[in-house]
Amino acid sequence: MSQDRKVAIITGSSSGIGYETSIALARSGIFTYATMRNLQKATNLESIRDKEMLPLKTLQLDVTDDASVNEAIQTIISESGRIDVLVNNAGYGLVGAFEDLSMDEIRRQFETNFFGVIRVMQSVLPLMRKQKFGILVNISSGAGRFGYPSGSAYVSTKFALEGLSESIAYELDQFGIKVILVEPGVIKTNFDSGMVVAKKSQDASSPYFNMTKKMDTVFRQLILNSSPPSLVADVVVQAVKSENPNLRYLAGKDVEQWVEQKKKMSDTEFFNMMKQSFQ
Numbered sequence: 001m002s003q004d005r006k007v008a009i010i011t012g013s014s015s016g017i018g019y020e021t022s023i024a025l026a027r028s029g030i031f032t033y034a035t036m037r038n039l040q041k042a043t044n045l046e047s048i049r050d051k052e053m054l055p056l057k058t059l060q061l062d063v064t065d066d067a068s069v070n071e072a073i074q075t076i077i078s079e080s081g082r083i084d085v086l087v088n089n090a091g092y093g094l095v096g097a098f099e100d101l102s103m104d105e106i107r108r109q110f111e112t113n114f115f116g117v118i119r120v121m122q123s124v125l126p127l128m129r130k131q132k133f134g135i136l137v138n139i140s141s142g143a144g145r146f147g148y149p150s151g152s153a154y155v156s157t158k159f160a161l162e163g164l165s166e167s168i169a170y171e172l173d174q175f176g177i178k179v180i181l182v183e184p185g186v187i188k189t190n191f192d193s194g195m196v197v198a199k200k201s202q203d204a205s206s207p208y209f210n211m212t213k214k215m216d217t218v219f220r221q222l223i224l225n226s227s228p229p230s231l232v233a234d235v236v237v238q239a240v241k242s243e244n245p246n247l248r249y250l251a252g253k254d255v256e257q258w259v260e261q262k263k264k265m266s267d268t269e270f271f272n273m274m275k276q277s278f279q
């Protein structure tokens, strides 16, 4: 590998946004470590890599496992000696009314979507600081800008990610490290099949059973007309290649509209508008 070729690592590359972003980063000339917790899912990515002769390598990394994260980062450091870009993408959605969520279900949600991001960032930051260069891209969501019923745990992880990213951007600026939040709207990926429905919300005796079912239908309808993951991948590449990246990038017409409405409306107006669209 050429010494001056930039190096990126991305989590959750087995499908969806992570898969497309790995390919897009490699196609843009960046040597890309496409990581995933189960390497048996690497076949498609590796065959595109081989066909297009892309600068891409697959590596095992489970964001919930300290040893797995450390081993992956150490492998990259010893092979490449540098990490220029980290894309924190791995995540899933926990669905269910707040009262139906068990502490374990909420903890697992945070372990992947929030603590997982912390674990990987803390593992690459010493090197980025030494390099005096680095770009951290955190895949947030429209759910990092507004809440909705059945999404309290997932939305909380993304709001937490937004607050964390915004705060560390100040701390890391002095070391030449940029922080970028990418906020996709609804994207056609395996996200719906990976969704975990809270145990109690699946029980017809839950007072929230009908609401959870309704939200499931609304979400599945939104997915039918949603954007492809390549749209998010293009936003990530554009942000990473920019000399002066923004802190936030929206990805998708739907999320642009929602955020615009939230800016224009009072909290009560926005609440009533959202409530109507869920009925």
Ligand SMILES: NC(=O)c1ccc[n+]([C@@H]2O[C@H](COP(=O)([O-])OP(=O)(O)OC[C@H]3O[C@@H](n4cnc5c(N)ncnc54)[C@H](OP(=O)(O)O)[C@@H]3O)[C@@H](O)[C@H]2O)c1
Pocket (backbone or CB within 6 Å): 011, 012, 013, 014, 015, 016, 017, 018, 036, 037, 038, 041, 061, 062, 063, 064, 089, 090, 091, 092, 093, 112, 116, 139, 140, 141, 142, 183, 184, 185, 186, 187, 188, 189, 190, 191, 192, 194, 229
């Ligand atoms: N799709 C949307 O509408 C949407 C909208 C806004 C934001 N997002 C965000 O985009 C990101 C990617 O989601 P997606 O839509 O591309 O869904 P996806 O197709 O289900 O991809 C999720 C990826 O995360 C991986 N993952 C889950 N737990 C992991 C762990 N512990 N360690 C490592 N990898 C793990 C999955 O691996 P496995 O294959 O092993 O399960 C998969 O590769 C998530 O952070 C999600 O919150 C999605």
